[in-house]
Amino acid sequence: MDDQACPRCKTTKYRNPSLKLMVNVCGHALCESCVDLLFLKGSGSCPDCNVPLRRSNFRVQLFEDPMVEKEIDIRKRVLKDYNKKEEDFATLREYNDYLEEIETIVYNLTNNIDIVGTNKRIEQYKKDNKDIIMKNKVKIGREEVELEEILEIEKQMEELRRAEITRLEQEAKKQKIREKEALIDELMFAEGDAKDILNTFAQNKASKQEELVPVVPKVTQFSTGVKFTRVSTQPTLPLIEEGPLYKYEPLAVPDRCGPDPPSIEDIVACGYLKHVRAETETEKAGGYKSTLPCLRALQDALTGLYHAS
Amino acid sequence: MFSTSSQRKFWTFSDEGELAILREKHNLNYIAKHGTHIDEYQRYNFFLSPDEERLLLKQYELHLKEFCKRFSPPMPKGVVGTAFHYFKRFYLYNSTMDYHPKEILATCVYLACKVEEFNVSIGQFVANIKGDRDKASDIILNNELLLMQQLNYHLTIHNPFRPVEGFLIEIKTRCSLANPERLRGGIDEFLEKVFLTDACLLYAPSQIALAAVLHAASKEQENLDSYVTDMLFREAGQDKLAVLIEAVRKIRSLVKMVESPAREKVRLIEKKLDRCRNQENNPDSEIYKRRMRELLDEDDIPHTGSSRMSLDTSGVTQVLSPSAS
Numbered sequence: 001m002d003d004q005a006c007p008r009c010k011t012t013k014y015r016n017p018s019l020k021l022m023v024n025v026c027g028h029a030l031c032e033s034c035v036d037l038l039f040l041k042g043s044g045s046c047p048d049c050n051v052p053l054r055r056s057n058f059r060v061q062l063f064e065d066p067m068v069e070k071e072i073d074i075r076k077r078v079l080k081d082y083n084k085k086e087e088d089f090a091t092l093r094e095y096n097d098y099l100e101e102i103e104t105i106v107y108n109l110t111n112n113i114d115i116v117g118t119n120k121r122i123e124q125y126k127k128d129n130k131d132i133i134m135k136n137k138v139k140i141g142r143e144e145v146e147l148e149e150i151l152e153i154e155k156q157m158e159e160l161r162r163a164e165i166t167r168l169e170q171e172a173k174k175q176k177i178r179e180k181e182a183l184i185d186e187l188m189f190a191e192g193d194a195k196d197i198l199n200t201f202a203q204n205k206a207s208k209q210e211e212l213v214p215v216v217p218k219v220t221q222f223s224t225g226v227k228f229t230r231v232s233t234q235p236t237l238p239l240i241e242e243g244p245l246y247k248y249e250p251l252a253v254p255d256r257c258g259p260d261p262p263s264i265e266d267i268v269a270c271g272y273l274k275h276v277r278a279e280t281e282t283e284k285a286g287g288y289k290s291t292l293p294c295l296r297a298l299q300d301a302l303t304g305l306y307h308a309s
Numbered sequence: 310m311f312s313t314s315s316q317r318k319f320w321t322f323s324d325e326g327e328l329a330i331l332r333e334k335h336n337l338n339y340i341a342k343h344g345t346h347i348d349e350y351q352r353y354n355f356f357l358s359p360d361e362e363r364l365l366l367k368q369y370e371l372h373l374k375e376f377c378k379r380f381s382p383p384m385p386k387g388v389v390g391t392a393f394h395y396f397k398r399f400y401l402y403n404s405t406m407d408y409h410p411k412e413i414l415a416t417c418v419y420l421a422c423k424v425e426e427f428n429v430s431i432g433q434f435v436a437n438i439k440g441d442r443d444k445a446s447d448i449i450l451n452n453e454l455l456l457m458q459q460l461n462y463h464l465t466i467h468n469p470f471r472p473v474e475g476f477l478i479e480i481k482t483r484c485s486l487a488n489p490e491r492l493r494g495g496i497d498e499f500l501e502k503v504f505l506t507d508a509c510l511l512y513a514p515s516q517i518a519l520a521a522v523l524h525a526a527s528k529e530q531e532n533l534d535s536y537v538t539d540m541l542f543r544e545a546g547q548d549k550l551a552v553l554i555e556a557v558r559k560i561r562s563l564v565k566m567v568e569s570p571a572r573e574k575v576r577l578i579e580k581k582l583d584r585c586r587n588q589e590n591n592p593d594s595e596i597y598k599r600r601m602r603e604l605l606d607e608d609d610i611p612h613t614g615s616s617r618m619s620l621d622t623s624g625v626t627q628v629l630s631p632s633a634s
Contacts, residue, residue, distance in 0.1 A: 233541060257312035258515065259541055275481040299469070301475025304311040305514030306545065308552040309323035 004064070006031035008038075008047055021061040026051045027070025029061055071110045078105055081126050083136040174289075179205065258305035261298040264291050270297070315463040320398055322510055333359045339404040343587065356585045362405045369410040370396065370505050377418060379405045380437050385427055386500075390468035392421035393504040399459050401510070405414060408452075415445065416419040416452040424464050434489050442541045448592060457579050469500060469509075472518035480522070493527025507562040509513045512556050519553070620629055 004021060005012040011031055014239050020032040028048040030038070037054035038044050046053050061069055082102050089095040108118045126133065183201050187194060267273065268291065276294045311317055336359045344352045357365070373396060377389040395417040400410070413437065422429050431450065435442040457464065473496055492502045499521040503509065508517055519537070526533045542550045554557055588594040 092427075106319060254310065254313045255318075256310065257513075259545060270482060272478055272482045275478050296575055297471050297475035299310070299475070300516060301472040301479065302516050302541075304317070304467075304515045305519065305541065305553060306549050307312070307317065307321070307513035307516060308549075309321070 006034055008034045016123055022058040023061045023066050023069040023073075024053045024057050024059075025070070025073045026053065027066045027073070028186055029066045040128075067110065071106060075106050076108045078102060078109070078122065081122060081129075083133060083140065084129075085136065088132060088136075226285075256299075256303045257307055258302040261295065261302050264295060267291050267298075311467045311515065314465065314467055315461075315500065316465070316467050317513070319461065319463060320394075320510065321513070324511065325507060328401065328507055329509060332363065335402060335404045336362060336406075338585075339406050343406075343585075346517075353579075355407055356577060357436055357581060361581070364570045364574060365578050365582065366396075366400055366410060367505070367570050369414055371569055372411075373414050373418070374504070376414070376499070378436070380418075381505075382429070384422075386470050387468050388418070388421045388427045388502075389423050390470065390504060390509075391466040392418040394466045394468075394509060395421060395456065395460060397507070397510055398463075399456060403459060406582065406585055408455075408590055409582070409586060410451055412448050413456065416449050416456050419449050420453060420456055420464075421466075429503045444592065467514045469503070469514040469518040469521065471513040473500070473521060475515075476518055476522045478597070480533070482535065483540055484533070486526075486531060486533070486536075491529060492522060492525040492531075495528045496521045499524050502564045502567050503560065505567045506560075508560045508563050512560055516553065516556045517560055518612055520557040520564075523557060524564070 003012070004019065006019065006021065006029070008030055011019055011033075012148055019247055021029045022032060022035050023029050024046065026046050026049050028046050035058050038047070039053070039058070042056075043052065043054050045051060066079070067168075079102070082098075084098060085097050086092075093153050093300055105122065117126065136239070156164065183197070186201070190197060262270065262272070273290055274292050276290045279288050279290045340352060340356045344356060347355055373392060374389070375391065377384050396410075396414060398578055399408075399417065419429075419431070419434055421427075422434070433447050435446045435449070438445045462595055477489055477492070480486055500517075503517055503521070511523070523537070537553070538550065539603065542553065588596045589600065591597055
């Protein structure tokens with residue numbers, strides 16, 4: 001990021017940490033002060049490519065590569081017209097071809113390939129698909145409105161929740177003050193032992209707190225907001241279809257065609273291991289035991305002994 | 310496990326007769342295919358007979374043994390056994406006149422090294438071969454795929470070496486035999502000879518191992534018969550015991566009959582082979598070189614001439630090793 005520099009006044013990010021690069025539709029960057037200077041009248045031409053630009057179209061460069069910014073601009077413009085949805089196509093293939101076409105147009109415009117032809121293509125498309133474009137625009141607009149409504153509802157919920165919390169807090173404060181006053185009154189006018197009065201008040205407080213505690217989860221449930229709770233509870237765990245429980249059946253041992261070799265327990269018990277190299281500490285750590293090669297050798301020795309041609 | 314292996318299912322045959330029939334078949338096939346221009350009587354002078362092929366292969370099995378013995382770095386026994394298996398299996402369905410045993414021998418050992426996880430690079434491998442090493446590595450790599458195909462990709466071999474260890478552990482644990490380790494010398498000697506016979510195509514590796522152990526014991530003037538009858542086969546029944554006894558007897562007699570073929574005879578056969586071998590598979594022949602050139606012209610990729618090789622004749626049109634080029 002340090003080598004970010006305005007191509008006109010050569011100010012770098014290093015020399016002016018508050019440097020902000022701006023880009024316009026042509027994709028050439030300028031720093032904020034240069035934009036102020038050059039576009040005093042509200043419009044002018046790009047110092048790099050002489051394309052007429054409007055000041056209001058300048059925005060902060062988000063990506064290091066100004067070409068990306070240019071592409072984003074172009075894409076925004078193209079997508080305004082190319083706004084068909086997958087539902088508008090008969091087959092997936094057609095939809096993919098359509099997406100491919102959009103990409104081609106965007107690429108061509110970004111890299112200055114056949115701009116005239118491509119713009120003609122866009123115009124042609126606009127003419128051919130006027131109805132659908134309009135319809136989809138309306139649809140998108142409607143969707144946006146709906147989304148905003150949802151956001152609005154959420155905001156209201158949030159406010160309600162906050163109000164509720166402050167109300168509760170104030171109530172609790174008032175309650176405390178009232179209790180304190182009651183205690184002082186009691187101490188002032190009652191005839192009993194001061195210690196006893198303190199104890200009874202403390203007990204009362206404790207029992208009240210206990211009463212309050214179960215309310216708390218209710219509050220949090222409410223405070224999560226209607227939208228939230230709906231979102232989080234909706235994707236409940238999918239029901240798992242329960243078949244019969246899995247039952248382990250040991251693998252059938254294939255015909256060995258020979259006498260049965262001893263089991264691992266027999267190998268240990270009958271002292272076969274005396275005649276096999278014992279495993280080292282390192283080998284033991286890796287899970288190797290001398291019973292394994294011993295058993296394998298015995299198995300190999302005994303299988304096939306009954307083999308008859 | 311041997312009892313469920315491809316070795317038992319496809320490569321363990323009932324008797325020597327079956328092996329002889331297979332060997333004779335490919336010999337006759339070859340003569341029928343390549344002998345059309347020679348009259349009936351001359352054919353037998355020109356081509357190798359099944360017996361001659363057999364003798365030649367015996368000689369090459371000896372070469373194989375020597376090659377493995379002198380191999381550096383020293384080779385584990387399992388590799389040698391596996392290589393022997395491959396060699397024998399390959400020539401059950403192929404003629405020595407089609408593929409020269411010299412070439413298949415090296416390929417078998419190379420493949421066995423890989424399968425038995427004895428890590429040797431091709432460069433290290435051909436360092437053990439005398440003569441033109443580049444040519445040798447070309448031949449080996451080109452034949453490798455053919456060999457695997459002819460083995461039907463049944464590459465797992467059950468050798469008798471682990472069963473021998475099993476029997477020794479058993480004997481040490483369950484018998485009162487004094488110092489069973491002294492049997493090892495006899496066992497090793499026996500197993501070395503077993504691979505010069507057809508025993509591994511006829512019997513289970515455990516049977517061969519037991520034969521080796523019993524043979525070594527009898528050489529040491531010990532008797533393990535009671536171990537076999539009273540312990541191993543206590544629950545098996547007389548019929549199974551009879552089969553085993555017969556198998557052990559047969560293996561031992563096969564090993565006893567091992568003798569190296571007469572040198573003079575082998576020399577004559579080799580001379581004969583040079584004339585009647587399939588020139589299409591001979592890397593030194595004109596016809597082979599011409600085919601190589603044709604292959605080169607077919608696809609325009611520039612390759613070095615000798616690295617590509619056509620392995621025609623048995624339905625395999627072109628098996629080309631990707632690593633060969």
